[in-house]
Amino acid sequence: METIQEKPETLTFxxxxxxxxxxxxxxxxQLVMQSAPFLNNxxxxxxxxxxxxxxLSVAPFYQNDVLQEWFPGLADLPRLSAVESDLKDLGLEPNVSSYQLATVPNLFQAIGWLYCAExxxxxxxxxxxxxQKLNFDAEHGAKHLAAHPEGRAPHWRKFVAQLDALNLTEEQESEAVKGATEAFAFYKKTLISLED
Ligand code: HEM
Structure with a gap:
């Protein structure tokens, strides 16, 4: 994994x-790997x-007008329907209670959530x-993990360029970092709750 040597204040967003x-x-x-997600169905x-x-928690951001303006092409990216089709492939209903979902207070924090999701x-x-060990693929059961049609790396470079073109104030960037941190914390908390 690439290491970042510079001081945080000299980094791009x-x-x-x-x-x-x-x-x-x-x-x-580490926590995901400990849960052995590919051991069995x-x-x-x-x-x-x-x-x-x-x-599901990040899905509204992909439909948000302002975020769509900041990230052209955003509306084409959500993976919610792909996850739902994967659930159906395993014979599972996509049931979620609203209390299990995240709440995100502002659009700058939402940028951090989008960073985490993308x-x-x-x-x-x-x-x-x-x-593939479980015989799933992009057509069946693992659609949401398949690469973007442009390829993973080109798609990611495009998203990174959009992030860097935002020209946020220091305060807005800090909000986005807060959002990203909370997105990871939410993922971790949800993982632990599903293990119980
Ligand atoms: C077992 C699970 C996971 C593995 C093995 C994994 C592995 C990786 C690897 C190898 C990279 C590329 C790092 C680089 O090029 O420097 C990456 C990037 C990333 N992953 Fe994960 N990841 C996992 C789970 C997750 C999850 C669950 C999330 C979000 C909820 C996530 C969010 C990210 C983000 C935001 C990046 C981009 C980092 C950047 O370049 O800014 N990852 N991951």
Whole structure:
């Protein structure tokens, strides 16, 4: 994994998001792997429920007019319907109670949540490969982990360029970092609650 050497204040916005949330990311990564999501269909179903709650929580941002202006093409990116089709492939209903969903107070924090959701598709290359052990793929059961049609890396570079073009104030950037941190914390909390 790439290390970031510079001081946080000299980083681009996207790098600042990465630098500020690297330990949060790594603890989520470890926790997901500890839950052995690809060991069997029961564990994979639990992982899908977790992904569903996360993607349902971020889904409104992809429909938000202001965010769509800041991130052209945003409306085409949500993976909620793909997760729901994966759940159906496993014979599961996409039921979620509203209390399980996140609440995000402002659009700058929502940028951090979007960063978290879109970035998760980079690491998903590895997760997607693992689903093949369970005989799932982009057509069946693992649609939401499949690469963007443009490819994972080009898609991510485009999103990073959009983040860096926002020209936020320092305060707005800090809100976005807060949102990203909370998105990781929410993911972790949800994962733990589903393990109980
Ligand atoms: C077992 C689970 C996971 C693994 C193995 C994993 C792995 C990775 C890897 C290898 C990268 C690329 C890092 C780099 O190029 O420096 C990455 C990036 C990222 N992942 Fe994960 N990831 C996992 C889960 C998650 C989850 C659940 C989320 C969000 C909820 C997430 C959010 C991100 C973000 C935002 C980035 C972009 C980092 C950046 O370049 O700014 N990851 N992940």
């Amino acid at each position: 996207a790098k600042r998001l990465k630098f500020s949330t690297r330990t949060n990311h790594d603890s989520v990564d 029961i564990n994979y179903a639990k992982f899908l429920r977790l992904q569903h709650i996360f993607h 970035g998760s598709n980079i690491g998903a290359a590895f997760l997607y490969k693992e689903t």
